[in-house]
Amino acid sequence: xxxxxxxxxxxxxxxxxxxxPLTEALLNRRLWLGVLGWTVALVIFFPIFWMVLxxxxxxxxxxxxxxxxxxxxLESYAEVQSRAGYAKFAINSVVVAFxxxxxxxxxxxxxxxxxxxxxxxxxxxxxxxxxxxxxLPPVGVLVPIYLLFRDVGLLDTRTGLIIVYTLMNLPxxxxxxxxxxxxxxxxxxxxxxxxxxxxxxxxxxxxxxLTLPGIASTGLLSVILSWNEAFxxxxxxxxQAAPLTAYIASFSSPEGLFWAKLSAASTMAIAxxxxxxWLTQKQMVRGLTFGAVK
Amino acid sequence: MNKIxxxxxxxxxxxxxxxxxxxxxxxxxxxxxxxxxTVWFSLQRYNLLMPGMTGFAGLENxxxxxxxxxxxxxxxxxxxxxxxxxxxxxVGGTLLAVLFQQEFMGQGIARVLAISPFFVxxxxxxxxxxxxxxxxxxxxxxxxxxxxxLPAVDWFSSLPLTSIIIIVAWQWxxxxxxxxxxxxxxxxxxxxxxxxxxxxxxxxxxxFITLPHLKRAISxxxxxxxxxxxxxxxxxxxTTSGGPGLATTNLAYLIYIRALLDFDVGMASAGGVVAxxxxxxxxxxxxxxxxxNLES
Numbered sequence: 296x297x298x299x300x301x302x303x304x305x306x307x308x309x310x311x312x313x314x315x316p317l318t319e320a321l322l323n324r325r326l327w328l329g330v331l332g333w334t335v336a337l338v339i340f341f342p343i344f345w346m347v348l349x350x351x352x353x354x355x356x357x358x359x360x361x362x363x364x365x366x367x368x369l370e371s372y373a374e375v376q377s378r379a380g381y382a383k384f385a386i387n388s389v390v391v392a393f394x395x396x397x398x399x400x401x402x403x404x405x406x407x408x409x410x411x412x413x414x415x416x417x418x419x420x421x422x423x424x425x426x427x428x429x430x431l432p433p434v435g436v437l438v439p440i441y442l443l444f445r446d447v448g449l450l451d452t453r454t455g456l457i458i459v460y461t462l463m464n465l466p467x468x469x470x471x472x473x474x475x476x477x478x479x480x481x482x483x484x485x486x487x488x489x490x491x492x493x494x495x496x497x498x499x500x501x502x503x504x505l506t507l508p509g510i511a512s513t514g515l516l517s518v519i520l521s522w523n524e525a526f527x528x529x530x531x532x533x534x535q536a537a538p539l540t541a542y543i544a545s546f547s548s549p550e551g552l553f554w555a556k557l558s559a560a561s562t563m564a565i566a567x568x569x570x571x572x573w574l575t576q577k578q579m580v581r582g583l584t585f586g587a588v589k
Numbered sequence: 590m591n592k593i594x595x596x597x598x599x600x601x602x603x604x605x606x607x608x609x610x611x612x613x614x615x616x617x618x619x620x621x622x623x624x625x626x627t628v629w630f631s632l633q634r635y636n637l638l639m640p641g642m643t644g645f646a647g648l649e650n651x652x653x654x655x656x657x658x659x660x661x662x663x664x665x666x667x668x669x670x671x672x673x674x675x676x677x678x679x680v681g682g683t684l685l686a687v688l689f690q691q692e693f694m695g696q697g698i699a700r701v702l703a704i705s706p707f708f709v710x711x712x713x714x715x716x717x718x719x720x721x722x723x724x725x726x727x728x729x730x731x732x733x734x735x736x737x738x739l740p741a742v743d744w745f746s747s748l749p750l751t752s753i754i755i756i757v758a759w760q761w762x763x764x765x766x767x768x769x770x771x772x773x774x775x776x777x778x779x780x781x782x783x784x785x786x787x788x789x790x791x792x793x794x795x796x797f798i799t800l801p802h803l804k805r806a807i808s809x810x811x812x813x814x815x816x817x818x819x820x821x822x823x824x825x826x827x828t829t830s831g832g833p834g835l836a837t838t839n840l841a842y843l844i845y846i847r848a849l850l851d852f853d854v855g856m857a858s859a860g861g862v863v864a865x866x867x868x869x870x871x872x873x874x875x876x877x878x879x880x881x882n883l884e885s
Contacts, residue, residue: 329693335685336699339762343705345729346717361732402611409608418605419883421613423876428620430872432820434841435865438848438857439626462619469612523710525823526841530849540823543712547719547827554720561713572708573701580771583764587809587882588772 343565350558357554371559381560384542388564390453391538392521395460396514402461403468404510408498410469411476412484422473425466426585433463433526444531453536456528460521468517471582475509476502512578515571519579522568539564627865630858637852650859660860662835663843670754670839671818675811677758682765683807687799689766690773700770707763711823718756719745719828749829749836756824761817765810772806773799805878812875819868840864 337344349357351367375381410418440459441450449455479502487501503510525540532541543564546557572579580588634646654660689700706714722729723744731741744752776799784794820841825831831838831846838846844864848857 325691325693328688328691329695332688332691332693332696332699335688336702339759340702340705341729342714342717342722342759343709345721346713349721358727360727361729402615405608406612409605413605413608415605419880421609422883423880425612425616426879427872427876428616430816430868430875431620431624432816432841432864432868434820434822434844435861435868436623436627437844438630438854438861439623441849442854443623443626462615465612465616519708523708525711525826526820529712529823529826530845540710540712543710543716544823544827546716547712557716557720561717565709565713568710569705569708572705576701576704576767577771580768584768584806584809584813585879587879588768588806 343569346558347562348558349554350562352555352558354553354555357558371553371555372563375556375560375563381542381563384537384539385563387453387536388522388538388540391456391460391536392518394453394457395464395521396517398457398461399464399468399517400472400510400514403465403472407469407472407476408502410473411479412481422470425469429463429466437530440527441530449531451532451535451537455531456536456538459527459531460524463524463527464517464520467520467582467585468513470585471513471516471578472506472510474581474586475506475513478509479505509578512575513582515575516579516582519568519571519575624865627858627861630854631862633855633858635854635858637854646855650855654856654859654863659835659838659843660840660863663838663840666750666835666837667819667839667841669750670757670821671815673754674758674761674818675814677754678761678765678814679807679811681758681762682769682810683800683803685762685766686769686773686803687795689770690776704763704767706760707767709760711760712827714760715756715824715827718752718759723752745829746833749833753821753824753828753837756828757818757821760824761814764814768810769803769806772803776802808878809875812871812878815871816868816875819871820864840867 345361348363350371351369352365353368353370356362356365410422444450444455449458483505484497484501487497492500522538523540525544528538528540529544532538539560543557543561546553546560631650632646632648634642634644634649636642685703689696689703693699720728723731723742725731725741725743725746728741728744730744734741742748781794781798784798789797821839822841822845825837825839825842826845829837831842840860841864844857844860847853847860851857
């Protein structure tokens, strides 16, 4: 209790050079917080770390007693690439995730623009209605979507998945863009208009460059959500259009228990998305909470 | 200035319409067509294995559904999954948010590591946990148990539901952490400092300042998680396939079994309608809350 009362405000302690008893206590407290924080973080991260490690083991080592000591090999990576045709699934994932994101952005940017800059009485209602479409549980509409897709030949096609993912993410994309556009100072657009810029010029030369970071993080969130989506991909694809989520699921069969290969494939499947996630974690909160937490 | 605004509005009506039309009409179709079809199918006798048996069934599908013990077992499982995962992630997420808000060495990196599981695709996290963590013979957990002289647990056969809950909680704890950490950033440091000056200990500060400040963010986390957790699917699909028996079959998985394994479209659709109604009860609260937020 005494230590916590004598400490100064964290974050304000700008001069760590001074060594009074007060800073001593603070440093001590920080040390323990550091130990605790890092322990928790490492425990949470451990399964991912272990998976990456297992990817560099041989199959025999992978199922042996857990051990940190082994000679790393790229065997599993090579085998996943050559035998399992990893590339095909990866390409499907890339095409579907980026395709649906581009499409969603194209549809959402004009809508978010008009909502942020030309609001009418109906804008708020429209936004909330869009949010409510996101509440429809996918499993509730699995049957009709499956049957529709079967009848028009969209089952197991990348086009089919792109359509589903675009619509799935559209509300989030509109919302997130809307919050970014709203944060933009109106005066700049006004000034542009005074100088005779038309709507199109205004959008291309003012709005897009100024909100590019926001658009980029919106796009990244959409890519992440599509990349990791595993309800529609498992139910609507089988062999041709299966993305990585479905490919990894094929390791669940009892005959297919190859831990090193599973780990190698999983590591490749999550690595790019993990980096995207790290890059956009802060902005992503807006999209995930529909602007309710910023 | 005024003139521009008014002229903007009259043309704005047209512009707004044309700019929003694609998004609105597509989403409208995406919502209404499958929804109408689900409701329609749920009132039909429609089984892909019995092409001859068609026609209006009235509420027959619902009658079968509600007298099917599997439905009630699935509802119970769904409730347990949602309840436990929410409890773990919200309590854990709040505590972790407080911890990671403190300053310590390498805080940024530790934070990133702790948030990472949220970005792992569900099929990967489920299989990594099942095979490499929870495997009774070669899993890390059984190795740790052995280290302490405890018997190894065969997670998926003796505690199937618990296992799924652990995996899903591991995925969603980082989500709660991420949202609550962001919310923590707007916590008024002066207020905390003032309380400390008045002799409030860390526990008092947590309960009387931090927690009330996080109240709204916590309710957002609860509602958003609920909507996703009501329909957990991939984690069950790749680990237990709903078994043993019906032990890990939730509502989503039951509908999947009825639709794509039993081909009973009518019954599955009735289940779908139930799922939609359940989700909407939660959704109403969430939408209301976001709406209130939009005003301010």
